[in-house]
Amino acid sequence: MNRLFGALPARARAALLVVxxxxxxxxxxxxxxxxxxxVLALYYAYVGQAWNVMMGFAGQLSLGHALYVGLGAYxxxxxxxxxxIGPWLGAPIAAAVAALAGAAIGFLAFRFGIxxxxxxxxxxxxxxxxxxxxxxxxxxxxxxxxxxxxxxRGRLDIVDLRGGPRLFYYLLLALAVxxxxxxxxxxxxxxxxxxxxxxxxxxxARALGIDLFKYRVLAAAISAAMASVAGVVAAFxxxxxxxxxxxxxxxxxxxxxxxxxxxxxxLIGPILGAFVLTGLSEGLRALLDATGHQMPGATQxxxxxxxxxxxxxxxxxxxxxxxxxxxxxxxxx
Amino acid sequence: MTWDVxxxxxxxxxxxxxxxxxxxxxxSVIFGVVRVVNFAxxxxxxxxxYLAVLGCGTWGIDPLxxxxxxxxxxxxxxxxxxxxxxxxFMTRPDHAQFMLLVAVGMxxxxxxLIVFGPxxxxxxxxYALDSLEWGPLLIDKVRLYxxxxxxxxxxxxxxxxxxSATGKAIRAxxxxxxxxxxxxxxxxxxxALTFGCGTACVGAAGAMLVLLGDVTxxxxxxxxxxxxxxxxxxxxxxMAGALVAGVLIGVSEALAGLILVPSMxxxxxxxxxxxxxxxxxxxxxxxxS
Numbered sequence: 001m002n003r004l005f006g007a008l009p010a011r012a013r014a015a016l017l018v019v020x021x022x023x024x025x026x027x028x029x030x031x032x033x034x035x036x037x038x039v040l041a042l043y044y045a046y047v048g049q050a051w052n053v054m055m056g057f058a059g060q061l062s063l064g065h066a067l068y069v070g071l072g073a074y075x076x077x078x079x080x081x082x083x084x085i086g087p088w089l090g091a092p093i094a095a096a097v098a099a100l101a102g103a104a105i106g107f108l109a110f111r112f113g114i115x116x117x118x119x120x121x122x123x124x125x126x127x128x129x130x131x132x133x134x135x136x137x138x139x140x141x142x143x144x145x146x147x148x149x150x151x152x153r154g155r156l157d158i159v160d161l162r163g164g165p166r167l168f169y170y171l172l173l174a175l176a177v178x179x180x181x182x183x184x185x186x187x188x189x190x191x192x193x194x195x196x197x198x199x200x201x202x203x204x205a206r207a208l209g210i211d212l213f214k215y216r217v218l219a220a221a222i223s224a225a226m227a228s229v230a231g232v233v234a235a236f237x238x239x240x241x242x243x244x245x246x247x248x249x250x251x252x253x254x255x256x257x258x259x260x261x262x263x264x265x266x267l268i269g270p271i272l273g274a275f276v277l278t279g280l281s282e283g284l285r286a287l288l289d290a291t292g293h294q295m296p297g298a299t300q301x302x303x304x305x306x307x308x309x310x311x312x313x314x315x316x317x318x319x320x321x322x323x324x325x326x327x328x329x330x331x332x333x
Numbered sequence: 334m335t336w337d338v339x340x341x342x343x344x345x346x347x348x349x350x351x352x353x354x355x356x357x358x359x360x361s362v363i364f365g366v367v368r369v370v371n372f373a374x375x376x377x378x379x380x381x382x383y384l385a386v387l388g389c390g391t392w393g394i395d396p397l398x399x400x401x402x403x404x405x406x407x408x409x410x411x412x413x414x415x416x417x418x419x420x421x422f423m424t425r426p427d428h429a430q431f432m433l434l435v436a437v438g439m440x441x442x443x444x445x446l447i448v449f450g451p452x453x454x455x456x457x458x459x460y461a462l463d464s465l466e467w468g469p470l471l472i473d474k475v476r477l478y479x480x481x482x483x484x485x486x487x488x489x490x491x492x493x494x495x496x497s498a499t500g501k502a503i504r505a506x507x508x509x510x511x512x513x514x515x516x517x518x519x520x521x522x523x524x525a526l527t528f529g530c531g532t533a534c535v536g537a538a539g540a541m542l543v544l545l546g547d548v549t550x551x552x553x554x555x556x557x558x559x560x561x562x563x564x565x566x567x568x569x570x571x572m573a574g575a576l577v578a579g580v581l582i583g584v585s586e587a588l589a590g591l592i593l594v595p596s597m598x599x600x601x602x603x604x605x606x607x608x609x610x611x612x613x614x615x616x617x618x619x620x621x622s
Contacts, residue, residue, distance in 0.1 A: 061428045114614055116427055117370050117569075121561050125606045128558060132600040143596075249554050253435060260432060296451060297443030297550070304439030311433050315425065 012328040023173055027166045035165050039237070041278035042172035043230060048258035048270030049179040050226035055256070056265030057183075057192065058219035059199030060106075061120045064127030065227055065255045068098040070246030072228025073235035074134065077146050080160075080236075082139070087161045091232045095225040102224025106217040124249060131247035145242035148235065161236040168237045175233070176271065179226060183267055186222075195219060199265075227255075250300070257303055261310045263317030272319050277306065337469040342587045344472060348480035350583020352541045354576035355483040356556065357563035358490065359534030365570030366507040366527040369419055369430050373438035375556025377532055380441055381407055381539025382548040383449055389456040389543070396456055396540045397482055403536040404486070411532025416525040423524075438553060446550040453547035479541035486537045487576055490530060494572070503527050507570075559599070562606045568619020577618060581605075 008016075027035055051065050075097050076090035085093075105126055109119050135143040156163040161171075186192045194215050197205035206212055235241050245251065262273025281299045288298055310317065360374045371377075381403050385396045388403075414437070422430050463474040494500040503523050506513040513520055542548075563582050567574030582602050589598040609616060 055428070061431070063431075108611055112611055112614065114610060117431070118565070118610060118614055120428075120431060121565060122607065122610050124558065124561070125603045125610070129600060129603040129607065132597060132603070136594065136597060249558070253439070295447050297446030300439055301443035301447065304436045304443060307432060307439065308436035311429055311436060312421075315429060 009328065011326075015326075015328060020177070027169050032165065035169060037278060037282045039165055039169050039172060040282075041275045042169065042176050043234065044254070044258045044274035044278060045271040046172060046176045046179055047227055047230040047255050048262070048274050049176070049183055049267075050223050050230065051255050052259045052265065052270050053183060053186070053226065054219050054223035056259060056269075057186070057199065058195040058216060060216060060219060061116075062123045062220075062223070062252075063120045063249075063256070064123030064125075064252050065223075066247050066249070066251035067123070067127040067130055068102060068224040068227035069231040069234070069251070069255065070127075070130070070134075070241075070243070071098045071101055072231030073241050073246055074140060074146065074231075075228070076232040077148055077235040077241060078140055081146065081148060086159055087232055087236055088159070091229055094228045094232050098228030098231075099221040099225035103217050103221040106220030110213050110216045124252070127247050127252060128249065131243045134243040134247065141242075143243060145240055145245075148239040150239050161233075168233060171233055175229060180267060180271070182226075187267065191215065191218065254303075257307060259317075261306065261317060263319035266317065266319050268323070269317050269319040272322075273317065276318065277303065280306070339588075339591070340469075341471055342591050343584055344470065345476060346584035346587030347580050348473070348476040348583075349545060349587070350580035351480040351483045351576065352538055352545065352579075353559060353563055353583055354579020355487055355534050355541075356538035357560045357567070357579050358487055358572060358575040359531035359538070360560045361564045361567070361570055361572060361575040362490070362494075362534070363528055363531035364564070365572070366503055367415065367419075367423075367524045369422075369528075370434070371528075371531065372431055372434035372557060373441060373553075374535060374560045375558070376438040376441035376553035377407060377410070378535040378539040378542070378556050379548060379550060379553035380445060381536045382543050382552070383445060383454070385540045385543045386454045386456055386548060389458075395458060396543050397478055400482060400486075400537045400540040403540045404533040405536075407536030407539075408529040408533040410529075412525045412529035414532075415528030416521060419528065420521055420524065438557065442550050442553045445553070449550065451549060451551075453549045455547035456543050458544065475544045479544050482541055483538065486534065487572075490534065491572060493530070499523070499526065555599075559602065562602045565606055565616055566609045568616025571616065571618045574616055574618030578616070581617075 026038055030038060047065075047069060050068075051062065054060050054062050054065075072091075072094040075094035076087050079085040079090040079093065080087065105123065108114075109122055114122055134140055140146050156167060158167070161167070186195075194205070194210050197208065197210055198212055198215060202212055231246070257277055258273035259270040260273065261277055262271065263269025281302055284302050285299060288295055314321070356374070356378055360371055363369060363371050384403055384406070385399050388394055388399045389396050418437070419430070419433065422433055458475070460474045465472045465474060465477065494504060502513070502518050503526065505516075506518060506520055506523050506527075510520070513523075559582070563578045564575055566581065567576075567578030582605070585601050585605065586598040589601040593601075
C-alpha cells in the first residue's frame with residue numbers, strides 16, 4: 001500500500017478515501033434510478049481503464065475493444081447457459097480467451113509491423129468480422145441474441161451472480177478499484193516504464209534494448225483480459241446479449257470516450273470521464289423526458305459534441321488540469 | 334444454365350463496385366494528400382443520400398442530375414471542415430485526428446437520426462426495374478447509369494489531379510510537404526480543396542447509391558467501414574487502387590451473397606481486409622513505404 005500511495009500528497013489520499021467511502025455508501029442512499037446510473041458509470045470506468053492500458057500506457061490505438069468485452073460476455077454466458085458453469089469459473093476462462101484473442105491480434109499486427117491508422121483499422125475489422133460471424137452461430141443465439149435465465153427479483157445468489165443492482169454495483173466497484181490498483185502497480189513497475197518509453201518514442205525504446213514486440217503484445221493481452229471481465233458482468237446484469245450490441249463499432253467508441261474525456265494515460269481519467277459522461281448523458285435524457293421530447297439519437301449526438309469539444313479544447317482531458325488546480329498532483333520522485 | 338446466373342451477379346457486382354470505388358476514391362484522395370483518415374466518410378455520404386432522397390421527393394428531380402449540386406454542396410462542406418476544424422489538428426497526434434472525425438461522424442449520424450428518424454427512405458424512378466438484355470445477360474439500367482456516372486466523376490478527378498495546375502500543386506503538397514511550403518504554395522487552401530474534392534466524390538456517390546438501395550442513418554458507419562476496406566485493399570492513397578478494389582469488393586460481396594448467406598457478405602470483405610493488412614499492408618496497388 002505504501003508503495004502504491006506513498007507518493008501521493010496527503011490531500012490526494014484524503015480525497016481518494018472520501019470518494020471511496022461515498023461510493024461504498026451510495027447504494028444505501030441512492031434510489032433505484034440513480035443506482036442504475038452509478039452501475040453504468042462504474043462499468044464504463046472499469047472498461048475504460050482496461051482500454052487505457054493499451055492506448056494510454058502502451059500507445060496502441062484500439063478502436064475495436066468491444067471485441068474483448070463481447071467475447072467475455074459470450075464465453076461466460078455460453079458456459080452458463082449450455083454448460084451450467086457459473087460466472088466465477090466462467091470469468092477466468094473468458095479472460096483467458098480474450099487475452100488469447102488480444103495477443104493473437106497483437107501478434108499478427110506487430111509481427112507484420114502494422115502501426116498507426118492501419119492498426120486501428122485492423123482492430124475494427126476484427127471486431128466487425130466477429131460480430132457478423134456470431135450473428136450466424138445458432139448455438140450462441142445468432143443475430144437474435146443469447147438470453148440468460150432470469151430468476152425472481154430480490155433473490156440474492158452470489159454463486160451464480162443472480163441478484164439486484166446492488167450486487168452488481170459492488171461487483172463493479174470492486175473491479176474499478178481493483179483495476180485502479182492494478183494499473184497503478186503496472187504504471188510504477190518496470191513494464192509500465194517500458195510502455196511509456198514505447199509510447200513516447202518507439203525507436204529510442206528499441207535502441208535501449210526494450211523488446212517492443214513483446215511488450216506491445218503483453219499490453220494487448222492484459223487490456224483484452226481486463227475488458228472481457230466487464231463483458232462477463234454485463235452479460236449477467238442485463239441477462240441478454242446480441243452480436244450487434246456486444247461487438248458493434250458504436251460500443252467500441254463508447255468504451256474509449258471515458259478515458260479520452262477524463263484524460264488519456266492517467267489513472268483517474270477513465271473513472272472521472274466515465275462518471276462525467278454518464279452523468280451528463282443521463283441528465284440530458286432526464287431533461288428531454290421532463291420536457292416531453294423523445295429523441296433516439298440525442299445521447300449519441302451529445303457524446304459526439306462533447307468528444308469534439310474535449311479533443312479540441314482539452315487535448316489532455318479533464319483530469320490533468322483539475323488535479324493541478326486541486327493540488328492533487330503527485331510529488332516529483 | 335448456372336453460368337449466366339453467376340455472370341449476371343458478377344456484372345451487377347462490378348457496376349455496384351464502381352460506385353463503391355468512387356466513394357472510396359474520396360477517402361483515398363484525402364488520405365493521400367492531407368494524411369488524415371476521414372472517419373466520417375460514410376456518414377457524409379449518408380447525409381448526401383438523404384439530401385438526394387429529399388431532392389427527388391420534393392422536386393421530382395432524377396438523383397443522377399442531383400449528383401452535380403450534391404457534389405458541389407459536399408465540396409463546400411468538406412472545404413469548410415478541413416480549413417476550419419481539421420487544419421488546426423494537422424500537428425496533433427494521429428489518434429486526436431481520428432477521434433475528431435469520429436466525433437463529426439457521430440454528430441452527423443445522430444443528427445440524421447433526430448431529423449429524419451430511423452426508418453428507411455428511398456427514391457422511385459420510372460426506369461427502376463428496366464434492364465438491358467444482351468443474350469442471357471440482364472443488366473439493370475439503374476446500376477449501369479450509376480456506374481457510368483461514377484466512372485465519369487472518377488475520370489474528371491484523375492484529369493484534375495494530372496492536368497490542372499492546382500491539381501499538380503496538390504500532388505506536390507502530398508509528395509513533399511515542406512518543399513511545398515518552401516516554394517510558397519498555400520498548403521492550407523490546397524488541403525481544404527483536396528478535402529473538398531474527396532467529400533464531393535462522396536456527394537456524387539451518395540446520389541447514385543440511393544438508386545441502388547434505401548438509406549437509414551445507421552448506414553453511415555457501415556459505409557465508412559466499407560470505404561476503409563476498399564481503400565486498404567486497393568492501397569491507401571492510390572486513386573486507381575480505390576476503383577479496382579471497389580470492383581473487387583463489389584464482385585466478392587455479390588458472389589458471397591449468392592454462394593453463402595446474403596447477410597454474411599460483408600464478412601467476406603472484412604476477411605479480405607484482414608488478409609491484405611497481414612500480407613500486403615500497402616494494398617494491392619499501393620506503393621510500399
